[in-house]
Amino acid sequence: MSDSGGPGDLEEAVAVFTGVRRRLFGIAYRMLGSAAEAEDLVQDVWLRWQAYDRATVDSPTAFLVTVTTRLAINAARSARARHETYVGPWLPEPVDTGADPYLGAERGEALEFAVLLLLERLSPTERAAYVLREAFDYPYRQIADIVRLNEAAVRQQVSRARKRVLAERRAPVTGAEQRRLLTAFVAAARAGDLTALEELFTADVTSYSDGGGVVRASRVPVAGASRVAKYVKAFAGHFWAGVEVTWASTNGQTAAVLSRDGQVFAVLTVNASEQGIDQVLWMMNPAKLTAVSPGRGPRS
DSSP states (O other): OOOTTSHHHHHHHHHHHHHHHHHHHHHHHHHHSOHHHHHHHHHHHHHHHHHSOGGGOSOHHHHHHHHHHHHHHHHHHHHHHHHHTOSSOOOOOOOBOSSOTTTTSSSOTTOSHHHHHHHTTSOHHHHHHHIIIIITOOOHHHHHHHHTSOHHHHHHHHHHHHHHHHHHSOOBOOHHHHHHHHHHHHHHHHHTOHHHHHHHEEEEEEEEEEOTTTSOOOSSOEESHHHHHHHHHHTHHHHSTTEEEEEEEETTEEEEEEEETTEEEEEEEEEEETTEEEEEEEEOOGGGOTTOOOOSSOOO
């Protein structure tokens, strides 16, 4: 690397950072579940990289990943405290994965909403170890250096996190089946068709509505096939009036983008297993929808 401080060095610093930026965002987003917070964190990493004595750095990519992960661990601790006082259910902020299905990673792990919600229950360091291993395929030795633990401890953390995800999440359906179920749910919800809704659900389906206390939304999860169906039917008449539905790829799965008068007001998706839909996610907090635009798919 050229001497730090000159115009040529700054150009090189920009090129290096730009080349790895998507990966840094992918790590930060999986750690925080917020695109806005991930963007802020990556910007902080850039400022640190810009001011750092880069001539002392042997591997710029490793350095940037390490700084990002350590900042994300600290940020996750603060985020966890905020989520505990959040008004109503907290859901991850949707990210558009239409162009980058894995969001900067080698694999799509820890990107779908169901997994991100499960990872919320892990400690920030456990979450970092899982994300670096499962999504980005980093070797355990390098993860240990990044999170400042020994390799044996990292292996244990990843194994524990992996087992928890597998134990608490039913095997998901294919992307095509998830989209079919979501499309059927939207149709049944708009029609207020109680029978059709119940037939789509697992017995223990849960509906989560994230309004953040800013917009009107259920402040407690609604659980059970009959209760969720009646809940969706109850607001069908006024909720769907004038709504245009388009389809988008968010977090590696199909989502319905709901707009009224050209303004997006909700992103809706479902998680499902072979038994049917087991989670309905209504993301309605306006602060979490700023990066979402009406999808390019067929409109309804």
